[in-house]
Amino acid sequence: MKKLLVVTALLFISASFSTIIAQATKAQNPIIFADVPDISMIRVGDTYYMSSTTMHMNPGVPIMKSKDLVNWEMVNYAYDTLANIDQANLKNGKSEYGRGSWASCIRYHNNTYYVSTFSGTTHKTYIYSTPDIEKGPWNLITIDAQYHDHSIFFDDDGKIYIIWGVRKLMIAELKDDLSGIKEGTDRVLIEDANAPAGKNVGLGEGSQLFKVNGKYYLFNICWPQGGMRTVVIHRADNINGPWEGRIGFMDQGVAQGGIIDTPDSRWFAYLFQDHGSVGRIPYLVPVKWEDGWPIIGVDGKVPETLDLPASKGLIPNIVNNDEFDRKDGESALPMVWQWNHNPDNSLWSLTERKGFLRLKTGRIDSLFLKSKNTLTQRTFGPVCSGSTLLDVSNMKEGDYAGLTAFQRKFGQVGVKLINGQKQLFMVSNKTDKPTELQSIPLAQNNVYLKIECDFRNKIDIAKFFYSLDGKDWRQIGGELKMEYTLMEHFMGYRFGLFNYATKNTGGYADFDYFHISDQISE
Incomplete structure (x- = not known):
């Protein structure tokens, strides 16, 4: 009887393992777990x-x-x-x-x-x-x-x-x-x-x-x-x-x-x-x-x-990391990137500081959704994260720069310069009124930013993080319950790099890299 039970168990394990192997070598639906409609x-x-x-x-x-x-x-x-x-x-x-x-x-x-x-x-x-x-x-x-x-x-x-x-x-x-x-x-x-x-x-x-x-x-x-x-x-x-x-x-x-x-x-x-x-x-x-x-x-x-x-994953052909370090003959921006609306090409550069994306301000904007030159990539499921290293040395009074989970009901983590003081901030637009959930004084010019998105079982939660050294990550503000809006934006959430001015023009923010991953912290 024991031998029969052992044989039965081994057959069950073997069948389960074969199923796992078969699934791993075959394509799975959805074929692209990202916003690719119509x-x-x-x-x-x-x-x-x-x-x-x-x-x-x-x-x-x-x-x-x-x-x-x-x-x-x-x-x-x-x-x-x-x-x-x-x-x-x-x-x-x-x-x-x-x-x-x-x-x-x-x-x-x-x-x-x-x-x-x-x-x-x-x-x-x-x-x-x-x-x-x-x-x-x-x-x-x-x-x-x-x-x-x-x-x-x-x-x-x-x-x-x-x-x-x-x-x-x-x-x-x-x-x-x-x-x-x-x-x-x-x-x-x-x-x-x-x-x-x-x-x-x-x-x-x-x-x-x-x-x-x-x-x-x-x-x-x-x-x-x-x-x-x-x-x-x-x-x-x-x-x-x-x-x-x-x-x-x-x-x-x-x-x-x-x-x-x-x-x-x-x-x-x-x-x-x-x-x-x-x-x-x-x-x-x-x-x-x-x-x-x-x-x-x-x-x-x-x-x-x-x-x-089987799928080899969405990285690097649908979304991808970018070190912003271009070789001669390479495109300024790989095809994974898209601008929110028409860009002002005089206000961004990959050459003014080698190895960095520079976003410059050229006008005053009262709200993030009205601002120019937000550079975006798709988020993707079941989970993903986007991160960057931001240098805020040359921001001006009233400037806001950082990383966003971008849709109508967006979330942001970044740095603002208010009354001459740099502050880390997290903003939620969940209520259609941009609301700062937390701000923290910042005593250095370089800060690491990260957003994690969880789409498992349509939980649709984004979390926002910062780090002063790239190792010790701390959550800031609150979770954003992401929501797909139809006629207002009609798009899945995107990661976005932004810099806009509310008081003075001529400042700029430098982004050292953008990294995207199919892993999040649990």
Whole structure:
């Protein structure tokens, strides 16, 4: 009997160990535990490219590349700045928080890559094209109309279509040079994209159109009242209809996106999930075909693991450390960085002090969210931390500099110069009124700062720390209950380096490095 129990235990341990090994060698959902929403994807040969949304951040419309659908790296942006207007420049009290550029569409046709987006700030649609998506240059076409969540489609007969709208979906032919709609071609494609989900259903947007084996498939998202984000699929033999619709997928709110095939003829749906304050995170879900319909999921569910290579982590290709020490020929800022709104390039430098990022003040700002030149990277889950070493020797009276957990309800840890005295501070904007929770006199010019973010089980807590020697870390202020706000910012939390003036211009702060980690203190 004892021998039987031992054998049984060994078999159980062996099976458990085999499961752990299998999970470690396979991809896991989500494939990117960070804010990469509104994804659009193509495959060119054995290489996948994906575009996404970063709203009011610049450069904008990030382009990512992968060989396996799991491990992605930043390779380009469609634009450096979208528009030179007050909203984008944080001037005259205006901003484009929650707007900027929204859902993009990426396509490949006749050896040319196309990336398009639209803006709720400028109310225009932008189509960028290039023969080399990783190096450019980009050609820009601007259409003086806002085509919401559009999908551009190159059909086999040479016609080019654009589909857009919310609930009532519209279609039109584009001119051959994509410079606008052919007159008289715009019409209703589908009267109610939400109809397959019944009544009291919201949204009906996020259009992405595909053609597989001669049939057209249009993917959209809906949201039944009291339910979850849901995939709706319409199918037609002819792009002019008639269209037949059905619910395509409903599990964990994983929705909005499209489908992609692999070189070995497997299919996946690429979708995303609203995941609390970390943002909207991408998932891959297997697809099989039955009776001419894509059937998404494993028994209708999102699988935890996928028969794809395991992730190597988001560092260094999605987020990364930066020592701010550039070699000749290197980019001033790696692609992991984005500015909050349009930067003032005269007010930052990596050359004035070798090995440091210098952020200079050039105007007076009463509030952090109105200030220029906050430099950001994504946070990521399940946990992460960001840290820096700040030199405040050259700050001026009324200056604030440091590290932020950045969203509308932000938190900050940093140094302020008030009445000639340097003070460490922690501020919370949880109540939409920036509130200093603690300040401490600082008797030195160099201070280490750190923020830790915990997204496990959507706990969504950020903690703020400082150190005088880089070894002994002390928490300052209180915890920030991070909150994803929709129309106000519409982005997952980011780490940000900031320096702004409230009384005098001409001061500056030097950041020695930025380090990011997938570990936090327990």
